[in-house]
Amino acid sequence: MTLASYFTSRLQGTASVRTVFWRDMLVTGTIVNAAVFAVSLFYMSRDGNLAVFLLLYLLPMPYNAFILYSVWRCSRRLVPFQANFAKLISLCWFFSLNFI
Numbered sequence: 647m648t649l650a651s652y653f654t655s656r657l658q659g660t661a662s663v664r665t666v667f668w669r670d671m672l673v674t675g676t677i678v679n680a681a682v683f684a685v686s687l688f689y690m691s692r693d694g695n696l697a698v699f700l701l702l703y704l705l706p707m708p709y710n711a712f713i714l715y716s717v718w719r720c721s722r723r724l725v726p727f728q729a730n731f732a733k734l735i736s737l738c739w740f741f742s743l744n745f746i
Contacts, residue, residue: 656712659719666720667732671713671739675706679743682706707744714740 655661656670686702717736721729 653712656716657719659716659722661716661720663717663720663724663732666713666716667736671717671736675710675713675739676743678709679706704744710740710744 656666682702682705686699689702690696690699714736718733721732724732
């Protein structure tokens, strides 16, 4: 799978909901956010600049927004209960990683 087809399948909502929800959002997204958070905290512990810290901390936000949008697009093919559950969990994931 090429990088273009990765983004295209998620933006169009044709990717598997299981793949987007479990692999892309919960596993990859959480690992990326934890790693960036650790690097930004390490930077601040070395008396770094606050602006650079904020830049590092907010760096994965576009990816998080992309994954949130992808889960919502891909969940259209699910039954309403499963779709609403996936949307609720993805929204909670997004806000917990970006604003807490």
